[in-house]
Amino acid sequence: MDAFVDIEVLLIAWLSAGRPGTTWAAELDNDLLSYLPCGQVVRVGGDDDGTRLDRALVDVDIYAAGRAQAADIAAWTRTALTRNLPGSSLPGAVVGRVSTVSAPAWRPYENTALRRMGATYEVFLHPAVT
Secondary structure: OOOOOOHHHHHHHHHHHHOOOOEEEOOOOOOHHHHOOEEEEEEEEEEEOOOOOEEEEEEEEEEEOOHHHHHHHHHHHHHHHHHHOOOOEEOOEEEEEEEEEEEEEEOOOOOOOOEEEEEEEEEEEEEOOO
């Protein structure tokens, strides 16, 4: 059994359950406008202790048709991750601490029909004891 869990899979499932109506994914396809609003969850780095503790850096980008909706979902996501996720037992993992590395901010996107707001979070987790 691998000592580390896939943070992208865990967060996508957790965010999907907490925010119905928003599509959450690790990869986006070319038909992005057809399923707005959506959130992209991507691990961008981090480190570990070599045995169990994982410190994941995760980018969360929100895509929406307008600024207000993108900002609302980004604010909800920040609150959910930093206040509600710590201490949670998820399938296969326990989340310890979550902090904001880079607060939600507007990020450029080439399609002017939508808005993109992104943030980076630090998530400490370890596999659940079975």
